[in-house]
Amino acid sequence: MLDIVKIGDEVLREKCTKVTEFDDALHILLEAMFETLDEADGVGLAAPQVGVDKRFFIVSLPDGTKREFINPEIVGTSVETNPYEEGCLSLPGVYHDVVRPSKVIVKAQDANGEEFTLKASGLMARVIQHENDHLDGVLFVDHLNEEERKKVLRAYEKKNRRQRGRS
Secondary structure, three states, X not given: OOOOOOOOOHXXXXXXXXXXXXXXXXXXXXXXXXXXXXXXXXXXXXXXXXXXXXXXXXXEOOOOOEEEEEEEEEXXXXXXXXXXXXXXXXXXXXXXXXXXXXXEEEEEEOOOOOEEEEEEEHHHHHHHHHHHHHXXXXXXXXXXXXXXXXHHHHHHHHHHHHHHHHO
16 A cells, blocks of 8 residues: 655646656556555546656546556547546545546556557546646646635645544
8 A cells, every 4th residue: 555645745746757667666556556546445546646756647447447547648638528526535535526628538658668549538538637637736626716726725624634633
């Protein structure tokens, strides 16, 4: 299990560096991330969320789909958008609707460095966009207007204070 970095940690606001080595260390880290994601009951986890400044993320959907995206690049999005309630393991316990394109085309590499292109829609498209944002230092709250962002961050702080008070 890896520790998930919370909002306020600088690594969440940095633009991550490209992965150049597809070695055993990367494979071990990916496996640990999948275990962490499963334990956290999430659907996506980006490297910076576990304190790693590298351009990759993983996805594990309720339908059993599991995939890693290394050095991803979103090369196309649909004009059609839709709102969907998002949360983030780095801001646990708070959620808000975020409007994003309904479909994406992403180019990336797998754990062995093999390139692939994926056309995604639905939850997969949503998670790809959310996790890819992490690689550029963007959080889902950054897609909200200022008032809504402040409201979500206040809710997170309030929830965090209550939890600290119990321990």
